[in-house]
Amino acid sequence: MDTNLPVSKNPRVVIVGCGFAGLRLAKELRHAPVQVVVIDRNNYHNFQPLLYQVATGALEADSIAYPIRKIFAGQENFFYRMADVQRVEPERNTVVTHIGDIHYDYLVLATGSLTNFFGIESLERNAMQIKSIPNALNLRSFIFQNFEKALLTENPDERQALMNIVVVGGGPTGVEISGSLAEMRKHVLPKDYPELDLQQMQIILVEAGAELLGPMSKKSQQKSKEYLEELGVQIRLNTSIKRYENCRAYYSETEFIPTENLIWAAGVNGAAIPGLPPEIVARNKRINVNQWNRVEGFENVFAIGDVANMVTEDMPRGLPMLAPVAQQQADLLAKNLVRILQGQAPENFKYLNKGVMAIVSRNKAVVDLPKDVHFNGFFGWLTWLFVHLMTLVGFRNKIVAFIDWAFSYFNSDQALRLIIRPFSRRDVKDDRGKKAAEHQTATPEYIPTPPAIQTPVG
Ligand SMILES: Cc1cc2nc3c(=O)[nH]c(=O)nc-3n(C[C@H](O)[C@H](O)[C@H](O)COP(=O)(O)OP(=O)(O)OC[C@H]3O[C@@H](n4cnc5c(N)ncnc54)[C@H](O)[C@@H]3O)c2cc1C
Incomplete structure (x- = not known):
């Protein structure tokens, strides 16, 4: 060609x-x-830091992506091939x-x-990742799909596994998505699923190290943990998920957390x-x-x-x-x-660290600036919003993101909760029958629905 x-x-x-x-x-x-x-x-640039907001229904996918050809329209020496x-x-x-x-x-x-799944095949096969827009949309659909299923099952073990969400990896992505899911549990799910007892739903953040937000300051680590605990996120430090099979996230040979929703944010x-x-x-x-x-x-x-x-x-x-x-x-x-x-010698690179930040929930973010300056809470949250809004590519995207955020803030709501996955009769009907039967057996194990349409990561 x-x-x-x-x-x-x-x-x-x-x-x-x-x-x-x-x-x-x-x-x-x-x-x-x-x-x-x-x-x-892909024919678009993807703003990865906001992927988790697409995954939790806070932002539209289109507002964190921008068509490559449009970005470079008018640049004469530029050519693109998909x-x-x-x-x-x-x-x-x-x-x-x-x-x-x-x-x-x-x-x-x-x-x-x-x-990076660290070579653990069961995780690679069954866990959800959050590296691309299809991943994020899939994650959102999958979680809502599992809530729809939780309404139907008579089996309490299965319902628990369908509602539990395990996030693996206590870096910024894991912290941000856990906070966002906890807000969804507080503000969105009770309105949509009044028939479900949301006290049952557990959001568990698992981290192999001794603290969250490893590369950030001690103050930010402690504050983010405090914020997440206030939101009801269970934090398990010094814990590694070793395998994920039959809706069980194993943290030792025999101990596991039952879940159909395992989000892997533990490394790249x-x-x-x-x-x-x-x-x-x-x-x-x-x-x-x-x-x-x-x-x-x-x-x-x-x-x-x-x-x-x-x-x-x-x-x-x-x-x-x-x-x-x-x-x-x-x-x-x-x-x-x-x-x-021009035949001149190149210059050496020197990284200028302008600071790092992570958001946990509305009004709560942690910010580390150079020279040991830290702040958090409402001011940290405003700083996070401002920086992310300014760095989004495209004027339309900035406006749409701003409107979505303002809507969520004032209504305590996230408007985007469509289940956009190909309809599968097997998922909804046949498999359900099969699962219910399996739950009634002496060994109450069941086969998970495939969690994600695995697309090449972008
Ligand atoms: C969920 C998440 C949250 C994050 N949050 C933050 C944050 O808050 N702050 C921060 O500073 N950083 C954050 N990061 C990290 C940040 O996004 C990356 O450091 C940054 O994207 C790296 O830029 P890059 O250009 O090297 O790679 P990318 O932005 O990943 O771009 C790589 C591009 O290469 C293309 N590509 C790859 N392989 C091929 C191939 N074989 N053929 C054709 N195309 C290919 C992909 O489609 C993609 O467009 C986050 C990352 C993730 C995943």
């Missing part, structure tokens, strides 16, 4: 991935004497995609990360693309780069953002996988590519 890219007198920079890093780099190269070719398997990159062939300066081969003069890998790996020598791919699948984001051993291949493993003196385990790191690396690489073309 021909990718129909025009021939240019300028060198071609191929950027794989239009997340935070790829998007910023392509924009910053708008006046550079290069042809910019962006390849992404494709899945399958392999890099550096010896031919080519990437192999499902729509054909694309030649590059400079290659920038900005492919982000993938959920770099999304390295095959074709690079294995010795330059770190254990967490991030690609080793130097201080200019140049991939070890290559003159014209770079990696930025989550997929880049840049080790510094103060961060020997690599820079954190955060949007500002991705954007700052993209900014510098845009300058460095021009410097390289």
Whole structure:
């Protein structure tokens, strides 16, 4: 297949991935004497920090995504191809995609990360993840679908498992989604499901480490725990989920939490693309780069953002996988590519940490700024809202998000609770009959409904 890219007198920079890093780099190269070719398997940029709000019905999926072609309308040196990159062939300066081969003069890998299930096959098969818009929509539908099922069952064990939600991973995503689910339990579910006893519904946040929000300050760790406990979230620290089978999340060989809803937010790996020598791919699948984001051993291949493993003196385990790191690396690489073309030496990257934050619920967020400045509560919440609103891509998205948030705030409601999954007669009828029968047997185990239509993570 021909990718129909025009021939240019300028060198071609191929950027794989239009997340935070790829998007910023392509924009910053708008006046550079290069042809910019962006390849992404999705035709939109996805604002991942707000995925959990889509998953819990607080925001529409469309308000956290933006079409790539629209972002770059009018940028003359920009070309986009929607494709899945399958392999890099550096010896031919080519990437192999499902729509054909694309030649590059400079290659920038900005492919982000993938959920890390630590090789636990039962989790990979049955847990829900939250890395893409289809994941988030699926999660929302699945939880509401399970509530519909909980209304129908006569079996108390099954009802409990259908209503329990286990979130694994006490980082920002796990904390934020647990808080949001607890608000949903308080404000939304009692209105929609008056027939169910919501006291029964447990939201359990499981974390392998000794505290929540590991990389944040002690103050933020304690405050977020306090906020979640006030909302009725059960927190189990120093606990790992070892496997997830038959609606049971096992935290030891024999002990388990019954749940049909297990959300896995316990870690990510770099999304390295095959074709690079294995010795330059770190254990967490991030690609080793130097201080200019140049991939070890290559003159014209770079990696930025989550997929880049840049080790510094103060961060020997690599820079954190955060949007500002991705954007700052993209900014510098845009300058460095021009410097390289002009025969000048590139500059070294230095991460400027502007702070980190996590929201727990309405009026409650924790914020850590440089120089040991911490704040939380209402002011932290306002700061979180402001920063996220400003960083969303597209004016329409900012307005829609603002309206959705204002609506939720003043009505204590989340308007978005449609179940949008393909209707399955098996899920709703036949399987229900089968499950009820299984619950009446001496060993009350039942087979879970497949939790998610697994889509390639983006
Ligand atoms: C739920 C969640 C919440 C988060 N919250 C925060 C937060 O509050 N603050 C913060 O700073 N960071 C947060 N992060 C992390 C942040 O989103 C990442 O650090 C950031 O997205 C990294 O940018 P990136 O460009 O490296 O990768 P991404 O944004 O992941 O973009 C990668 C792109 O590459 C494309 N791609 C991947 N492989 C291929 C392929 N083979 N072929 C074609 N296209 C491909 C994907 O479709 C995607 O568009 C969060 C992440 C998640 C998942």
